[in-house]
Amino acid sequence: MKASKKIVETAIVKMEIQDDIMIIVIKDDADIDIDNVKEAVEVRKKMQGGKPMLVLIDNTGIWQIDKEANSYSASKEVVALSKAVAVLTDSSLPKRLIGNFFIKLNKQHMPTKLFNNKEKALAWLNSFKD
Numbered sequence: 439m440k441a442s443k444k445i446v447e448t449a450i451v452k453m454e455i456q457d458d459i460m461i462i463v464i465k466d467d468a469d470i471d472i473d474n475v476k477e478a479v480e481v482r483k484k485m486q487g488g489k490p491m492l493v494l495i496d497n498t499g500i501w502q503i504d505k506e507a508n509s510y511s512a513s514k515e516v517v518a519l520s521k522a523v524a525v526l527t528d529s530s531l532p533k534r535l536i537g538n539f540f541i542k543l544n545k546q547h548m549p550t551k552l553f554n555n556k557e558k559a560l561a562w563l564n565s566f567k568d
Contacts, residue, residue, distance in 0.1 A: 448481055450474040459563055460491045460519075466499035475507040479516055490519055492563040494556075496526040512547075522549040522566045524559035 445454045450468040454461050460482065464470070503511075510516065549566065553559035 446481055446485060448474065448478045451478050453478070453482060453485060455485060455491070458491065458567070459560065460486060460493045461496070462493060463496040464499045468499060468502075470503040470507050472504065472506040472510055475510050479510075479519070482519060486519060490521045492566055493520045493523045494526060494559055494563060495523060496556075498526060498528045517547045520548055522563060523551075524563050525550065525552045526556055526559050527552060527554060 445452055447453075447465075450465055450470050452463045452465065462478075462482070468474075551559075551562060553562070
């Protein structure tokens with residue numbers, strides 16, 4: 439897939455593909471529920487052409503995610519869209535807890551790691567490029 443500067447927005451995220459990495463930025467103060475996550479996943483599938491990609495999830499803007507949405511985010515359907523996932527978060531305890539919970543859910547499915555530095559997260563993801 440070629441690099442793209444097209445940004446696609448849903449109710450909860452902004453997504454774009456840069457250098458063959460899907461960048462997902464969770465919008466500030468997003469209250470994430472199952473319907474919003476399903477909408478974002480459908481948009482992501484279309485953007486990726488159904489093929490798995492390296493993914494950077496910037497959750498520094500996340501405010502709240504419900505249990506059903508969190509579980510769906512770790513489902514086989516969603517996991518199949520990723521080769522490896524870097525979760526970018528700030529140092530606040532709630533956001534680190536959300537990031538670590540996501541990592542624990544996905545640990546057995548793909549490489550997943552928490553970062554507080556975008557450059558380090560991208561370098562780690564680039565190490566998985568063929």
